[in-house]
Amino acid sequence: xxxxxxxTRDFFARPTLQVARELIGTRLVHLENGRRIAGxxxxxxxxxxxxxxxxxxxxxxxxxxxxxxxxxxxxYVYFTYGMHWLLNLVTEEEGFPAAVLIRSIWSSESVDLISxxxxxxxxxxxxxxxxxxxxxxxxxxxxxxxxxxxxxxxxFLEEGVSIPDSIVTKTPRVGLNSVPxxxxxxxWRFLTQGAALxxxxxxxx
DNA sequence: AGCACGATTAACT
DNA sequence: GTTAATCGTGCTC
Numbered sequence: 001x002x003x004x005x006x007x008t009r010d011f012f013a014r015p016t017l018q019v020a021r022e023l024i025g026t027r028l029v030h031l032e033n034g035r036r037i038a039g040x041x042x043x044x045x046x047x048x049x050x051x052x053x054x055x056x057x058x059x060x061x062x063x064x065x066x067x068x069x070x071x072x073x074x075x076y077v078y079f080t081y082g083m084h085w086l087l088n089l090v091t092e093e094e095g096f097p098a099a100v101l102i103r104s105i106w107s108s109e110s111v112d113l114i115s116x117x118x119x120x121x122x123x124x125x126x127x128x129x130x131x132x133x134x135x136x137x138x139x140x141x142x143x144x145x146x147x148x149x150x151x152x153x154x155x156f157l158e159e160g161v162s163i164p165d166s167i168v169t170k171t172p173r174v175g176l177n178s179v180p181x182x183x184x185x186x187x188w189r190f191l192t193q194g195a196a197l198x199x200x201x202x203x204x205x
Numbered sequence: 206a207g208c209a210c211g212a213t214t215a216a217c218t
Numbered sequence: 219g220t221t222a223a224t225c226g227t228g229c230t231c
Contacts (some may be wrong), residue, residue, distance in 0.1 A: 045212070054212070059228065081213050082224030088212085101212055131213050173211050 007157040009149045016091040016098045016160035019189050023089070023100060025163035025200075027108070030137045031154050036109050037137050039127060040160050041199060043104035043191035045173045047088070047096060053183040054176045057097035059184045063080040067145045077134070077144040077157060084131035087141045089148065089157075103130045103174070104191065106201055121152035167196050 012019055028039040032084065047055035057065050061198045067076045068090055083116070088099035104125040107114045114136045117130040120124045127133045134140065139155070148156045170187040177184075 047212075054210080056227095062228075064227065078212085080211055081224060082211090082226075084213050086212060103212085129213070135214095173212070178210085179212095 005145075005159045006150070007159065010070070011072045012091050012149070013093060013108035014091065016048045016100060017188065019089075019091045020044045020046040020049045020100045020188070021168065023157070024054060024168055024190055024192050027158040028102065028137070029156050029158060030105075030135075030139060031152075031156070032138055036071040037113060037115075038109035038158075038202075039107040039114075041102055041104070042190070042193065042197070043102075043108055045101040045103060045190070046091075046188040047099050047101065047173075048092075048188070054173055054179045055078070055099075061097070065097060065185060068099050070094060070145075071147070073147060073149040073173070075148060076144050077139060077141055077142055079141060081131075083175075085134040086114075086130045087134055101130060102133060103129075103189070104128045105133050107136065108201075160176055163197070163200065164190050167192050167194060169193075183198050 074090045092098045172185045
């Protein structure tokens with residue numbers, strides 16, 4: 001049974017680890033020319049404050065990181081490796097820089113459009129990486145710093161399915177190869193997978 | 206002004 | 219397992 005209730009600012013104005021965990025199972029929606037492109041978030045990572053040496057805010061407030069210092073519930077979309085856009089959602093109170101990186105999604109709406117943007121790729125690989133998500137959902141820097149809690153927002157989140165703790169795994173974050181400990185290994189990545197998850201998704205028709 | 210590198214991906218051996 | 223692609227950002231000179 002699908003719920004269409006949108007996540008409000010209160011959801012994002014909380015500790016980042018809690019937001020990252022609870023985003024698992026919610027639906028990300030990109031309203032593109034009025035058409036819904038959507039899917040269930042399966043993997044997310046927390047980036048928390050200037051002390052976190054894996055977080056971009058370790059460099060302090062710059063033009064790029066400014067949005068992380070702003071209100072929770074805004075997008076932080078940045079460009080990396082010269083070719084990929086990555087989508088984050090800003091968390092915690094205004095003034096404290098933190099965000100959640102959306103790393104993996106199970107595509108559920110406008111799959112024909114997603115398929116065409118991921119030509120030759122099997123469905124399970126359409127959106128199983130942060131750069132793949134933005135490619136499939138057509139998200140880029142023009143959508144940086146938008147309020148996902150505003151009525152009619154182009155990007156927003158909806159209550160989706162309930163994912164029990166028994167099928168949520170916590171691991172170190174991915175790709176922080178030159179980040180010092182303890183930040184490199186701290187388990188701030190949340191993901192869900194497996195047969196039990198597939199059953200939950202299959203029942204949400 | 207120059208430089209090293211990255212919250213990645215796809216295509217290799 | 220390794221590596222190229224490709225460019226904005228932040229740091230150093």
